Amino acid sequence: xxxxxxxxxxxxxxxxxxxxxxxxxxxxxxxxxxxxxxxxxxxxxxxxxxxxxxxxxxxxxxxxxxxxxxxxxxxxxxxxxxxxxxxxxxxxxxxxxxxxxxxxxxxxxxxxxxxxxxxxxxxxxxxxxxxxxxxxxxxxxxxxxxxxxxxxxxxxxxxxxxxxxxxxxx
Numbered sequence: 001x002x003x004x005x006x007x008x009x010x011x012x013x014x015x016x017x018x019x020x021x022x023x024x025x026x027x028x029x030x031x032x033x034x035x036x037x038x039x040x041x042x043x044x045x046x047x048x049x050x051x052x053x054x055x056x057x058x059x060x061x062x063x064x065x066x067x068x069x070x071x072x073x074x075x076x077x078x079x080x081x082x083x084x085x086x087x088x089x090x091x092x093x094x095x096x097x098x099x100x101x102x103x104x105x106x107x108x109x110x111x112x113x114x115x116x117x118x119x120x121x122x123x124x125x126x127x128x129x130x131x132x133x134x135x136x137x138x139x140x141x142x143x144x145x146x147x148x149x150x151x152x153x154x155x156x157x158x159x160x161x162x163x164x165x166x167x168x169x170x
Contacts, residue, residue, distance in 0.1 A: 032109065032111065035098050035112075036114060038098065039112070039114050039115035042090070042091045042094055042095075042115060042119075043118040043119060045087055045090070045091075046084075046091065046119060051083055051084060051087045053080075054079075054081070054084050055080075055084055057076065057077060058077055058081045058129070058133075059125075061073065061077050070133070070139070071133060072137070073133050073134065078135060081129075081133065081140065084126065085126075088122075088126070091115070094115075095116075098112040
């Protein structure tokens with residue numbers, strides 16, 4: 001038997017190639033699974049714990065028929081709104097990293113699409129809410145765009161882009 005070359009060399013080359021491909025596929029699958037778990041956790045963050053409490057406070061104001069159709073927000077309601085908006089920003093940052101890795105996969109294998117589908121309603125309803133709600137007479141949407149605070153204009157732009165990307169735009 002030849003040590004270098006011949007049929008043994010081809011066998012070794014083929015088996016190393018197969019092992020390498022299997023290792024890459026295993027790694028990619030683990031990363032994809034981790035992204036699905038991250039998407040699930042982001043949805044859980046939006047729908048549970050302190051964010052759910054904040055959603056309840058702000059949503060109750062926006063759906064209260066006793067308040068005007070464009071309610072002026074009180075301090076606690078503004079705080080609740082921003083708890084939800086910062087959660088959306090965390091989701092947006094994570095979503096962008098998932099998007100970069102998996103955008104070409106079919107729908108049933110794509111963690112980004114799973115995340116989009118799970119938050120689509122929330123993005124739509126909060127986009128509507130922040131157009132209607134008022135802070136000092138201005139819509140929250142206007143406040144987010146005109147403020148000098150470095151984080152807020154980015155947040156509003158991210159929500160607007162995500163709203164349009166997910167097909168929930170006006």
